Amino acid sequence: MIIKVCGMRDARNIHEVSQLGIDWIGLDFRSKSERYVSQIASCAGIIPDYSSLSDFLSHEVVKHQQVPLLCGVFADDMPQNIVTRVVNYNLDVVQLDGEENLVMIDNLRRTLDPDIHAGIKIMKRIAVSGREDIEKYKQFAEGVDYFLFDIQSVLADWAVLEAYDGAVPFFVSGAIGAEDTDRIKSFSHPLFCGISVNEKFETAPAVKDVALLKNFLEKIR
Template identity: 25%
Template sequence: MSLKIKVCGMKYLANIKALAELEPDFMGFIFYPPSQRFIGVEFERNDVANLPPEIQRTAVFVNAHLHEVIEFANLYGMKTIQLHGQESPEFCGELRAKGFKVIKAFGVDENFNFEILNAFVEHVDFFLFDTKTSAHGGSGLIFDWRILQKYNLDKPFLLSGGLSPDNLAEVLKIEHKNFYGVDLNSKFEIEPALKDIEKLEKAFELIRA
């Protein structure tokens, strides 16, 4: 089975439509105002409402209040939520109890303690491993993927952090039974939030070959 593909940080309608034609498994929209890829207040519900139902529309939040997450996700009809801050296992569990799929992101470096994930296992659907930085994702930096061998929980994960046309072939060599998908963002952009569809098309072909 080929890896699932998530493209994150979408914002512009024509770009969203062009990406939808490539049929990503997940399409991410960032509801975090400090982000360069924040969807902004002009964003229309219709921009995502008409996406094919098989694309999992994913709302990305960082340390938001529970009621905000639920309110915005429902407003835009997004059933998958990605949490990229210091959200607790209980926070994740409350969202799941309301019928959302939950992706919990963690910034990883050589000192990352995978044991902290134990408390989350029952409360999330997926983990996402990103490169640890002071920002919340979108850094374009990679971490040493060999550390993933220390991950031994039975919960699928997505890999993020600096995935690019130059290193995708290496990513596809990663062997881990719970490696579920890749999260493509900053290295596939013309500018923040505007994706290079041609680069993504080649990436999709490589991943799905």
């Protein structure tokens, strides 16, 4: 099972979380988010603030480990902005959380792969409040590599996900916390490939509680 820790920004915190053996780090590029990862302007144009990520990626300990994949989270952003961040942050995965359609997704992939980032993966988030929401996957089934089924608070359990009969692997998110260990371990679906956690493991926006995450991972693995 892939473990994605989303909404990260601080270099030291990213490094500490990465040492736990998580698989993906999520960087939030939605401008209205509390966890927004910004860029800075320079006389050479618009470049990212590498003061955090460059420190993380060059750390001596990380050099001897498998660095987690970097997943950029976007919502209804302009394609050129997504491309810029894929290049500047060397993103491995693009997560689309807005109203993007299949045409946009196809054009984005053609722009990125193979010239800019060969083999880049694209994930589409689908908010799930009921069984009927699962059916939305069908309009994207030919264009993405993963789905992220974001379970909304109105649902008491994940049983609704049993209705998914597609061929694309999926992640589950939705305010997953340490108290959900049993739910995660008991959930079974042949295409279930991972979970995405975020705010329930924070001490402040974009700052994750390393000890809490460590304990959680030990219980679900």
